[in-house]
Amino acid sequence: MSEKTPSLEQxxxxxxxxxARLLExxxxxxGRIEILHQEFQRTAxxxxxxxxxxxxxxxxxxxxxxxxGEVRDQLTKVEAxxxxxx
Numbered sequence: 816m817s818e819k820t821p822s823l824e825q826x827x828x829x830x831x832x833x834x835a836r837l838l839e840x841x842x843x844x845x846g847r848i849e850i851l852h853q854e855f856q857r858t859a860x861x862x863x864x865x866x867x868x869x870x871x872x873x874x875x876x877x878x879x880x881x882x883x884g885e886v887r888d889q890l891t892k893v894e895a896x897x898x899x900x901x
Contacts, residue, residue, distance in 0.1 A: 821829075
């Protein structure tokens with residue numbers, strides 16, 4: 816019976832080897848998760864910067880449109896004044 820049934824010591828050795836393999840696997844997974852976490856942080860920072868740049872560009876465009884509108888109004892007034900002169 817002892818030939819077919821592994822001894823308690825053999826079973827414990829196999830359990831310890833299995834635990835060691837699991838620990839290696841979990842350590843590797845943990846390292847990969849850390850790398851992914853860092854990549855997600857970098858991506859979030861990049862997206863945030865793009866969003867701020869887009870908002871800044873939108874505001875600059877609105878200011879430029881306002882300035883162009885003012886120039887257009889001034890030109891219209893100048894044309895009206897010039898059109899009235901003999």
